[in-house]
Structures are given as structure tokens and as C-alpha cells.
Amino acid sequence: xxxxxxxxxxxxxxxxxxxxxxxxxxxxxxxxxxxxxxxxxxxxxxxxxxxxxxxxxxxxxxxxxxxxxxxxxxxxxxxxxxxxxxxxxxxxxxxxxxxxxxxxxxxxxxxxxxxxxxxxxxxxxxxxxxxxxxxxxxxxxxxxxxxxxxxxxxxxxxxxxxxxxxxxxxxxxxxxxxxxxxxxxxxxxxxxxxxxxxxxxxxxxxxxxxxxxxxxxxxxxxxxxxxxxxxxxxxxxxxxxxxxxxxxxxxxxxxxxxxxxxxxxxxxxxxxxxxxxxxxxxxxxxxxxxxxxxxxxxxxxxxxxxxxxxxxxxxxxxxxxxxxxxxxxxxxxxxxxxxxxxxxxxxxxxxxxxxxxxxxxxxxxxxxxxxxxxxxxxxxxxxxxxxxxxxxxxxxxxxxxxxxxxxxxxxxxxxxxxxxxxxxxxxxxxxxxxxxxxxxxxxxxxxxxxxxxxxxxxxxxxxxxxxxxxxxxxxx
Amino acid sequence: xxxxxxxxxxxxxxxxxxxxxxxxxxxxxxxxxxxxxxxxxxxxxxxxxxxxxxxxxxxxxxxxxxxxxxxxxxxxxxxxxxxxxxxxxxxxxxxxxxxxxxxxxxxxxxxxxxxxxxxxxxxxxxxxxxxxxxxxxxxxxxxxxxxxxxxxxxxxxxxxxxxxxxxxxxxxxxxxxxxxxxxxxxxxxxxxxxxxxxxxxxxxxxxxxxxxxxxxxxxxxxxxxxxxxxxxxxxxxxxxxxxxxxxxxxxxxxxxxxxxxxxxxxxxxxxxxxxxxxxxxxxxx
Ligand code: HEM
Numbered sequence: 001x002x003x004x005x006x007x008x009x010x011x012x013x014x015x016x017x018x019x020x021x022x023x024x025x026x027x028x029x030x031x032x033x034x035x036x037x038x039x040x041x042x043x044x045x046x047x048x049x050x051x052x053x054x055x056x057x058x059x060x061x062x063x064x065x066x067x068x069x070x071x072x073x074x075x076x077x078x079x080x081x082x083x084x085x086x087x088x089x090x091x092x093x094x095x096x097x098x099x100x101x102x103x104x105x106x107x108x109x110x111x112x113x114x115x116x117x118x119x120x121x122x123x124x125x126x127x128x129x130x131x132x133x134x135x136x137x138x139x140x141x142x143x144x145x146x147x148x149x150x151x152x153x154x155x156x157x158x159x160x161x162x163x164x165x166x167x168x169x170x171x172x173x174x175x176x177x178x179x180x181x182x183x184x185x186x187x188x189x190x191x192x193x194x195x196x197x198x199x200x201x202x203x204x205x206x207x208x209x210x211x212x213x214x215x216x217x218x219x220x221x222x223x224x225x226x227x228x229x230x231x232x233x234x235x236x237x238x239x240x241x242x243x244x245x246x247x248x249x250x251x252x253x254x255x256x257x258x259x260x261x262x263x264x265x266x267x268x269x270x271x272x273x274x275x276x277x278x279x280x281x282x283x284x285x286x287x288x289x290x291x292x293x294x295x296x297x298x299x300x301x302x303x304x305x306x307x308x309x310x311x312x313x314x315x316x317x318x319x320x321x322x323x324x325x326x327x328x329x330x331x332x333x334x335x336x337x338x339x340x341x342x343x344x345x346x347x348x349x350x351x352x353x354x355x356x357x358x359x360x361x362x363x364x365x366x367x368x369x370x371x372x373x374x375x376x377x378x379x380x381x382x383x384x385x386x387x388x389x390x391x392x393x394x395x396x397x398x399x400x401x402x403x404x405x406x407x408x409x410x411x412x413x414x415x416x417x418x419x420x421x422x423x424x425x426x427x428x429x430x431x432x433x434x435x436x437x438x439x440x441x442x443x444x445x446x447x448x449x450x451x452x453x454x455x456x457x458x459x460x461x462x463x464x465x466x467x468x469x470x471x472x473x474x475x476x
Numbered sequence: 477x478x479x480x481x482x483x484x485x486x487x488x489x490x491x492x493x494x495x496x497x498x499x500x501x502x503x504x505x506x507x508x509x510x511x512x513x514x515x516x517x518x519x520x521x522x523x524x525x526x527x528x529x530x531x532x533x534x535x536x537x538x539x540x541x542x543x544x545x546x547x548x549x550x551x552x553x554x555x556x557x558x559x560x561x562x563x564x565x566x567x568x569x570x571x572x573x574x575x576x577x578x579x580x581x582x583x584x585x586x587x588x589x590x591x592x593x594x595x596x597x598x599x600x601x602x603x604x605x606x607x608x609x610x611x612x613x614x615x616x617x618x619x620x621x622x623x624x625x626x627x628x629x630x631x632x633x634x635x636x637x638x639x640x641x642x643x644x645x646x647x648x649x650x651x652x653x654x655x656x657x658x659x660x661x662x663x664x665x666x667x668x669x670x671x672x673x674x675x676x677x678x679x680x681x682x683x684x685x686x687x688x689x690x691x692x693x694x695x696x697x698x699x700x701x702x703x704x705x706x707x708x709x710x711x712x713x714x715x716x717x718x719x720x721x722x723x724x725x726x727x728x729x730x731x732x733x734x735x736x737x738x739x740x741x742x743x744x745x746x747x748x749x750x751x752x753x754x755x756x757x758x759x760x761x
Contacts, residue, residue, distance in 0.1 A: 039624075039626070040593065040624050041624075043616075043617070043623070043624045043625065043626060046626040046627065048626075048627050048629050050551075050630050053551070053552075053626040053628075054552070054555070054556065054626055055551045055552025055553055055554075055555050055556065055626070056550075056551065056552050058552060058555050059552065059555075117550035117551060117552075118550075119549065119550065119552070120585070121549040121552075121554060121585060121587075122585055123555075123590065147499065147503070150499050151499050156497045157493075157496045157497055158496050158497070158499065158502060163496075163502065163506070166502060166503055166506050167506045167509075167510060170503070170506055170507045170510055171510040174510065174511060174514070175514075178514075183647045183650060183651065184647075185640055185643050185644050185647050186640060186643065189546065189640060189644070191584040191585070191644070191647050191648060191651065192584045192585035193584070193651065194584065194585070195580070195581055195582060195583055195584045195585070195586065195651070195653075196577060196578075196580040196581040196582075196583055196586050197521060197577045197580070197586075198518070198521060198522065199583070199584065199585045199586040200580075200586045200588055201517065201518050201521065202518060203585070203586070205514050205517070205518060213510075242492055246509070249506060249509050249510055250509050250510075250512070250513075251513075252513075253510055253511075253512065253513030253514055254513035254516075254517065256517075257517060259590065260588075261562075262562035262563060262564070263560045263562065263575070263588060264560070264574075264575055264576055264577035264579075264580070265577075266521060269517050269521070272517065273517070276513075335562070335564065338562075338590075339558055339589075339590070339591060339592040340591075340592070341591075343590065343591065344591070406592075410566055410570070411564070411565075411566040412566075413565075413566070418569075419566060419569050419570060423570070423594070423595040424620050424621075424622040424623065425622070427593075427594075427622045427623060427624060428622040430624075434624075
């Protein structure tokens with residue numbers, strides 16, 4: 001298909017905008033992440049400034065990477081693939097643009113309010129009620145435009161990647177609305193509609209399914225389009241995708257309770273959550289295997305194509321963190337891991353390994369296709385891969401080390417039945433790990449900077465006409 | 477594109493082809509399926525009373541403590557500190573009796589936290605003196621050299637902003653937290669009384685209003701209901717200049733007032749089994 005025809009057929013402007021903002025969010029989010037990591041390693045980094053003290057800055061980091069980076073990737077890749085999978089131009093384009101503008105406005109509001117301590121104090125749902133409304137409006141606009149595009153598809157079947165998007169769009173709406181219910185005191189403060197155990201359960205119903213649908217179902221949808229497309233192979237198994245789609249959609253919803261093991265939450269809920277967490281490995285690995293096996297016959301691409309490498313390593317990390325998750329979801333392992341850095345290690349094998357790498361892979365893929373060009377520097381893409389991977393591995397191993405050490409130190413008794421370590425001992429023991437983690441984070445940040453630089457160079461080369469256009473084969 | 481294989485038609489008797497070809501069918505199936513888990517797990521806890529048994533001694537925050545709670549939230553203390561002690565031997569040694577559901581029953585939202593960069597604070601009340609807290613909030617490393625907690629210098633400098641206190645209580649009263657109209661009308665008197673900036677005038681009224689206040693399960697009450705057994709002696713409310721300076725009310729006053737009451741409400745008796753996590757169990761035998 002010639003690029004002119006494609007330009008008319010698809011709206012790429014909107015996707016280009018999302019991809020560039022997404023990369024910027026990646027740079028900012030990982031910069032703040034590196035900063036707060038340094039605060040834990042070297043508390044002087046708090047500089048006695050209220051607005052950047054750890055407790056206020058951490059949510060700025062989580063919101064920027066999840067809703068900023070992750071959000072713009074999902075909007076961008078979603079709009080890209082829905083057009084390609086339906087062969088239809090995005091419907092209700094103004095609405096889609098509105099969604100994106102509102103999301104950006106919401107992010108700016110998040111940056112303006114959280115450092116001032118204006119927060120709902122719900123993890124990953126910190127933004128105050130009126131920012132929630134902006135985000136909700138954006139989400140609804142996106143959903144309508146997305147579904148309208150599917151409805152306008154030029155073929156009978158709806159592609160599996162889009163099913164995952166649909167499940168994300170619905171579930172995130174539910175959990176966002178119910179967890180966000182509150183009574184405002186004013187623009188800067190609101191009380192949750194729930195208290196105590198009810199609030200805890202609602203919060204982790206949200207928390208886990210934000211992971212399960214925003215960071216998993218949505219990203220699996222992305223994987224289902226970009227991995228086969230980039231490898232130029234059909235998806236390995238149709239049946240597996242059907243099976244793992246429905247089981248993932250059903251099972252994920254149940255497991256939030258594993259965030260509350262041994263707390264005052266009703267025991268039966270926790271046991272149910274633990275059981276379902278173990279079961280969740282099957283649908284998760286279903287997706288991982290389906291993605292990996294799609295590579296059969298194209299494994300040689302790993303040697304030559306760093307973008308392919310991003311995607312495959314992402315799948316490997318996905319497999320690993322969904323193996324670790326069920327393990328941590330059992331009560332006995334959770335007794336050790338809960339409250340420790342192990343959780344943080346697990347999160348980041350999901351976030352840096354799986355989410356970021358599949359996102360980066362998809363972004364490079366989209367950039368080359370949309371601007372019809374090779375990247376300005378293939379070497380820099382390769383370098384990005386290695387810097388990112390090294391950073392992620394440093395981060396994750398540091399947190400495993402500190403998490404397990406912390407857990408063991410807290411529960412160590414001497415032969416007289418006294419606790420061996422004070423809490424402060426365990427804090428001191430964390431220092432080298434925290435320093436290592438900050439180093440890992442810094443590498444990931446450097447990776448994003450490389451990506452931003454390479455992308456800007458690529459675009460200006462296209463503008464100047466000095467770029468290398470894609471071969472017909474690559475564009476196929 | 478590497479064209480996705482055409483649908484397999486029937487899968488184990490399920491006409492999946494039909495589902496895949498119809499956006500409405502697919503969407504409705506998904507919309508229903510994702511709702512199940514949450515409904516089954518969360519809704520029952522509202523109908524089975526024993527999920528949250530009332531416990532003697534648990535009372536809502538006084539106006540000053542309520543402001544302290546808001547500062548705790550604002551500063552993101554919960555991102556480094558948990559307030560949920562689990563029933564393990566080491567946690568009992570380190571922090572005290574495991575937390576009961578009722579103890580966070582008035583927290584909209586809950587402050588259990590998910591990460592212990594610092595220790596659990598669920599039973600912090602009375603562990604240290606106010607002077608210790610003042611110094612610790614100012615410069616944690618001057619008290620505990622290993623600490624990685626930020627210095628909170630601004631808390632003792634900032635005057636407490638009480639413009640929202642009344643509205644806070646009104647909002648909570650809407651959600652079944654037993655603040656009576658009388659409590660709400662007297663918010664300012666009570667707040668000043670607790671911070672001891674009123675020469676002790678309001679102290680008795682504050683104590684009568686809050687010390688025996690309990691949760692009226694389910695119904696909203698206009699009056700305080702004292703259903704605690706008569707023999708139960710509630711924990712006295714702390715009344716003093718928490719930041720060491722009785723001339724004004726600072727943010728540090730409010731925060732320390734909050735910290736010093738954490739976990740003090742329930743009186744745990746030796747030899748009594750407390751349950752915290754099972755439906756259908758009384759909170760104590
Ligand atoms: C089979 C899949 C998974 C299961 C069963 C699972 C299970 C768990 C468990 C048990 C925890 C620790 C809760 C605690 O002790 O506080 C946790 C935390 C977390 N996980 Fe996963 N996980 C899975 C996959 C993932 C993936 C793919 C991600 C992607 C980023 C992810 C992100 C997170 C996050 C953000 C938290 C932190 C929650 C907090 O702040 O406490 N998880 N998960």
C-alpha cells in the first residue's frame with residue numbers, strides 16, 4: 001500500500017501526537033522515579049522542600065508513568081491498531097482528539113496538585129475528584145470513538161487484540177468510577193465513600209485491576225497486534241487466544257484480595273483471592289506462550305532487529321512476573337513479601353520489563369511505519385535496548401535482594417526468643433540496595449532520553465528528506 | 477499484515493464465530509463477565525455485620541485529630557508507613573496486638589498502606605513523648621541515624637488551617653461517622669481545647685463529647701449513643717500543647733495529636749481471643 005493512500009485511509013496525526021507525548025512522559029516519569037529512588041538512598045535529596053518530599057513526589061512518579069506513559073501508549077497504539085485491524089479510518093475523530101486533549105489536561109492537573117499534597121491518598125488513584133472527572137470524560141470519549149471504529153470495520157471478524165481493548169475499556173470504567181466515589185470537602189480534599197475494610201477491598205479491586213486491565217489487558221492487546229506484525233508471522237494459535245482471553249477477563253477481577261493477606265479483611269475473601277491468583281497463571285501464560293510461539297520461524301530477527309528484541313524480552317518479563325505474582329499471592333509467601341521491597345521488585349519486573357518494553361517496541365514500530373522511514377540511528381535503538389535492559393535488571397534484582405532481606409530481618413528471633421534486629425537495622429541494611437536501584441532507574445531514564453533524541457532526529461530527517469524510507473517488505 | 481487466521485467457528489460447542497462478528501454481543505459478554513468478581517467479593521461485606529464488629533473504645537477523631545489525619549494523608553506518610561499489624565509473632569513483639577477491622581472503621585479512606593519503608597504506626601500512640609516526636613519530625617536522623625525519612629520542618633512553622641474542619645465533620649457525618657450537630661457546632665472550641673490554647677476551659681466539654689462516643693451500627697444518630705458496657709473505662713483523650721507551644725495551633729500540634737492516639741482506643745485483655753478476619757465470629761469470646 002502506498003504511503004499516500006495510507007495517509008488518507010488512516011488518521012496518523014493523532015497517533016503521532018500520542019507517541020511523542022508518550023515518549024516525553026516516559027522521560028519525565030523515569031526522571032522523577034530516579035529522583036525518589038535517590039531520596040530513599042540519600043534522604044538529603046528531599047532538600048527539606050515540602051513539594052518534592054518523598055511522600056508527595058512518589059504519586060507524581062506513579063501517575064506519570066502509569067497514566068502518562070502507559071495512557072498515551074494505550075491511546076496511541078489503540079488508535080493505530082484499531083485502524084489497521086478494521087481497515088477503517090478512526091471514527092468520530094474530533095471525539096478522539098478531545099479524549100487526548102483531556103488526558104493531557106488531566107496530567108497537567110496531576111502535576112500541579114500532587115506536589116501540593118492535594119491527594120485522595122488512594123494508591124494509583126491519587127488525583128482529586130475533579131481531575132477524576134476530567135480523566136473519566138477523556139476515557140468515555142476514547143471508548144466511544146474506539147467502539148465506533150470497530151463498528152465501521154471492513155471485515156466480519158473483530159481481531160483478538162481489539163477484544164482485549166474492549167475488556168480494558170469496560171473494566172477500567174467500572175473500577176475507576178466505584179473506587180473514585182467520594183464526597184468532596186472542597187476542590188482540595190475529599191473523603192472516600194468507603195471506610196476501613198470496605199475501602200481497602202474497593203481500593204485493591206481497583207489497584208489490582210488497574211494492573212490487570214490497564215497494564216495487562218490493554219498491553220496484551222497491543223502485543224497481539226504488534227508482535228505478529230513486526231515478526232511478520234501469524235499469531236500462533238487462534239484457540240489459545242480465545243481461551244486465554246475469556247479466562248483472563250473473568251479471573252483477573254477476583255484477585256485484588258491478595259494485596260490484603262493477613263489483614264482485617266474477611267478470611268474467605270482472602271482465600272478466594274489467593275486461589276484465583278494461582279489460577280491466574282494459566283491465562284497469563286496462555287498469552288505469553290501465544291506471543292512467544294508467534295516468533296517461531298522468525299527467531300533470526302532477534303539477532304538483527306532490536307525492536308523485535310524489545311518485544312520478545314517484554315514477553316519473557318511478562319511470563320516471569322505472572323509466575324512471581326501467583327507465588328506472592330499465596331498466603332505463606334505473601335507473609336514474607338508483603339510490606340517489603342519485594343512487592344516493588346515485582347511491580348517493576350511488570351512495569352519496566354513487560355509494560356515499558358512492549359510499549360517501546362510498539363512505539364518504534366509505529367514511528368517507522370507512520371513516517372515511512374528507518375530510525376535515524378539503528379545503533380541508538382540497539383543501545384536503548386541494552387541500557388534499558390541493564391537498568392531494569394539492576395532495579396529488579398536490587399529489590400528482590402532488599403525485599404527478602406528485609407522480610408527475613410523483621411521476623412528473625414534469637415535463641416532467647418527476642419527479635420534480633422531493630423527496625424532501624426533493617427533500614428540501614430537497605431542502603432546499598434536503594435543506591436543500586438537508583439542506578440538502575442537512572443539507566444532506564446537514559447534509555448528514554450536516547451529514544452527521544454533518536455525520534456526527534458528521525459522526524460527532522462524526514463522533514464529534511466534525508467531519511468532512508470522503509471523497504472516495501474518492511475511496510476508489508 | 478500477517479492476516480489473523482479466520483475464526484475457528486465452533487469451540488467446544490460455543491459458536492465463537494458469532495461472538496467475534498458482533499460488537500454488541502462481544503461487548504455485552506465482556507461487560508458482564510468483568511463485573512462478577514468484584515460483586516461477589518465486595519458486596520457481601522456490607523450485609524454481613526460481623527465483617528466489622530463494633531469494639532468497645534473505638535471512637536471517631538476529635539476535630540484536632542481529624543486535621544492531623546488530613547496532614548498524614550497530605551504528606552503521603554502512608555506511602556512509607558503501614559497501619560495494619562498482621563497476626564504474626566514478630567509483629568506482635570514489634571508493634572503490638574494485630575489490628576482489628578473496627579479500628580479503621582472511621583477512616584475514609586483507610587490508611588493501612590502497602591509498604592513499610594518505616595515501621596508500622598497502628599499502635600504508635602503513647603510509644604514516645606511529644607518531645608521525641610517534635611525532634612523526630614524536625615530531623616529524623618538526629619534521633620535515629622539510620623533513618624531515611626524526610627525532615628518535616630514546615631509542620632511546626634505552618635499555622636493549622638482550620639477553614640475546612642467544620643465541613644470535614646459534616647461530610648463524615650453524612651457517611652455514618654457519629655458526629656452530632658452539637659459536635660459539629662462546637663468544632664472550634666473542641667479543637668482549641670485539645671491543643672490547650674484555651675487555658676483549660678473547654679477540656680471537660682471535649683471529653684464528654686468524644687470519650688464515650690461510639691459507632692451506631694447502621695443507623696445515623698443525632699445524639700451520642702453510649703452502648704459500651706458501663707464498666708468500660710475509655711482511654712482519656714490527650715489534651716495538651718502537642719508541639720510544646722500553647723500560644724497557637726500548628727500543623728505539628730494536629731499531627732502529633734493524631735499520632736499519639738493511634739491504636740489506643742481498644743483495651744486488649746489478656747486471655748481473650750480477638751478475631752479480626754472471619755465472618756460470623758464475635759470480635760471477642
Ligand atoms: C498473574 C499475574 C499477577 C499476580 C497474581 C500478581 C500478584 C501480585 C501480588 C501478590 C502483589 C503484592 C501485594 C502485596 O503484598 O502488597 C502484587 C503487587 C503489584 N503488582 Fe502484581 N501480580 C501479577 C502481575 C503483575 C503485572 C503484569 C504487573 C504489571 C505492572 C503487576 C503490577 C503490580 C503492582 C503495581 C503492584 C503493587 C501494589 C502495591 O503498591 O502494593 N503485577 N501483585
